[in-house]
Amino acid sequence: MTDVLDIAVRHRLGDFTLVSSFTSDGRLTALFGSSGSGKTSLVNVIGGLIRPDSGHVRVDGETLVDTERGIFLPKHRRRIGYVFQEARLFPHLTVRQNLLFGHWFVPRPQRRPAELDKVLELLGIGHLLHRRPGALSGGEKQRVAIGRALLAQPRLLLMDEPLAALDEARKAEILPHIERLRDEVGIPIVYVSHALAEVARLATTVAVIENGRVAACGPTADILSRPDLAARPGAPEASSLLTAEVAGFDEAFGLARLTTPAGPLTIARGTLLQGQRIKIRILASDVMLSLDRLSEISALNVLSGSVAEIGERSGLGGSTVHLRVACGEAKLAARLTAKSVALLGLQPGKPVHAVIKSVSVEMP
Amino acid sequence: MTDWLTLSPEEWTAVRLSLIVATTAMLASLPLGLALGLLLARGRFWGKSLLDAVIHMPLILPPVVTGYLLLIGFGRRGPIGEFLYDWFGIVLSFRWTGAALACAVMGFPLMVRAIRLSIEAVDRKLESAAGTLGASPIWVFLVVTLPLCLPGIIAGMILCFAKAMGEFGATITFVSNIPGETQTLPTAIYTFTQVPGGDAGAMRLTLISIAISVAALFLSELMARIVGRRIAVE
Structure with a gap:
């Protein structure tokens, strides 16, 4: 072709x-x-x-x-x-x-x-x-x-x-x-x-x-x-783009449950309809990584996966590292400090939990 | 009183001849004026400023000089005049056609200038947009450039016409002042002022001159406004 x-x-x-x-x-x-x-x-x-x-x-x-x-x-x-x-x-x-x-x-x-x-x-x-x-x-x-x-x-x-x-x-x-x-x-x-x-x-x-x-x-x-593109000076922040389907609602709290290639997510219901297909975007800085599965935490969305790739240190003084985490069939971009990466001993293949602080709906 | 306002046959002839000469001068110089306006606005070539200077020459030279140069060049013995007579049987000197040529030469710089400025004012981005829509350069010129600079072209034509109506020096030098053949409004007025008792005739023709000039100005304003408001091409 x-x-x-x-x-x-x-x-x-x-x-x-x-x-x-x-x-x-x-x-x-x-x-x-x-x-x-x-x-x-x-x-x-x-x-x-x-x-x-x-x-x-x-x-x-x-x-x-x-x-x-x-x-x-x-x-x-x-x-x-x-x-x-x-x-x-x-x-x-x-x-x-x-x-x-x-x-x-x-x-x-x-x-x-x-x-x-x-x-x-x-x-x-x-x-x-x-x-x-x-x-x-x-x-x-x-x-x-x-x-x-x-x-x-x-x-x-x-x-x-x-x-x-x-x-x-x-x-x-x-x-x-x-x-x-x-x-x-x-x-x-x-x-x-x-x-x-x-x-x-x-x-x-x-x-x-x-x-x-x-x-x-x-x-x-x-x-x-991509971590290597996000590491360039002046580049916009990395983010993950996922297609999602509205699977159901949590009526009591006004939330919607989504199924995505990366795993289930919960977001504010807004004007979403049952079965609707949407596009969501998660900024790399809205993703935290943890080695243990945290039980008492305010964030609703925690996805399990493993580190797929770790980018070069970037930013002023090389303080920042961009990486991607394989969750389900998708890859999530995350931005951490170089110190966190070292403290957690992150390397490709290591199992982690991604705590997602915020999800934006790109296309209702 | 009515007698005073009535034109004599000779005066009518002068008025009619003036209108014919000016209209001929305007229409005959339009194609060349358009071509040169486009060339000066868009062309990039060696000798552009020289061409510009030559076109503007009649505006700067004393009209008598222009008339004399025309006489040398286009007279029966002049190189161009002889060629035109031998090959086409065209005689310009001491004919109304010669008067039209003199008027056209004098009005030409004004026409070219107006057309050139209006073409330069056309947004070339619109032309490239038309190109991406499939219009070849000739079509772009016909359906985008030309309609957009039409007000300028009309202004140039009116300026040329007005200049032709008032042309005196070059006309009288090149084709003289022959009643019924080359005597236009200005030369007729001049003749009246040279003979005793010609004041009434001079005044009548002067009033007609004023009327024609005002009418031409009014007409150009009107056309420019109509064209400016809506130029429909389909």
Whole structure:
């Protein structure tokens, strides 16, 4: 099977050099990294806005760029949808004309009837059709921009920090639409972001970009919990991403019981429903390790497992150690002090109990 | 009183000729003005500032000098004029077409400048967005760039028209002041002021000049507003 994405490029931009290569067959590949790490440049290479000095870009097995063979497909012939950070709607056209803009340019043999109604429903923008972009809110503009890219029948959708310019309420308004897009439409997505919460919620595959290089690439849960990545200076805290199912409720205390690959967990019930499948995230600093099974402790969630891997000492003075604990079929990331690791004599294979202080629900 | 306001046939001819000359000058220079505006706004090539200077030359030179240069170049004995006559049978000197050429040359810098500025003001990010949606560069220009700079193009056309209506020096030098052939409003007014008892005619044509100028200005405002509000392309 060919990868959805196969990219290896080298490009100089002033003092900055982009040397990136990765492959992905995920439905939503996140390019994750801090500002100025080269994420946008990489996406511009895929979209055809930048012509790389050397390398290749393949999407679904088709070569879009191969400098050795002298192939460079111009952006208007790539059929790659691009959702920019600022929506870039055409101010002289109505929402409807904006939406159908790309559809009109699809080559005739490939053109399908515009699925306007489906896209309007998917993004909840039916009531905006006859307005002009100037009269839309930031969130509405961004949803129209997504619809416009979709209606151009792209084989790949690029989204360059589509939520970065929006406030929290607008982000919350758009995120569910992007999830539906990922799960229902079947067009692979490359999603650029520097926000870990977005990546944890949306991505199936993550490529970590640092200084123009791909530092790591793999399934989201694995990348987010890796000790070696968390040990890097400036890296976000490691966390464990688990899929969970609501198995039952503790009515007396307002709690919900979850079954997860790592073992059973209990969390506040909130608005959860019986049998609902959710995604939960546990920060490495919210996990304590103990050699004995503690009986008198306030934390409800204690999972048993064994140490899977121990990372290098990091942080100021090498005080911190990230490690992963194998619990059931999953691995939990934990962050301890180097002293604790030494006192407990932790080493790979050693049985431990993970005390979990807090669990956040990523996707209700 | 009514007599005083009635135009003589000669005056009507001058008014009509002026409108024809100015409209011809405006429309004929539009394609080239658009091309050069685009070239100066977007092109990066050797000699760009030289081209810019040459286009702006008529704005700086005394109009009589421009007219004289046209006479040398486009007159029946001039290199270009001779070529045009020999190959196409076109004569410019002392014809209304020559007046249109003189007016076009004088109004050209204003038109190119307005178009260039409006193209430079177009957000290129919108153009690259159109490109990712499958529009080839030509389509991007036609359905994004052009509609967005239409107000500037209209402004440039009106400026060129207004300049052509008022052109005097280059016109009279290149094609003289022949009633019915090359006598436009300004040269007609000038003629009236040179003969005894011409005050009434000069005043009538002056009022018409003012009316046309105000109308042109009003029209351009109106069009710019309409275009600015909604430019529909489908």
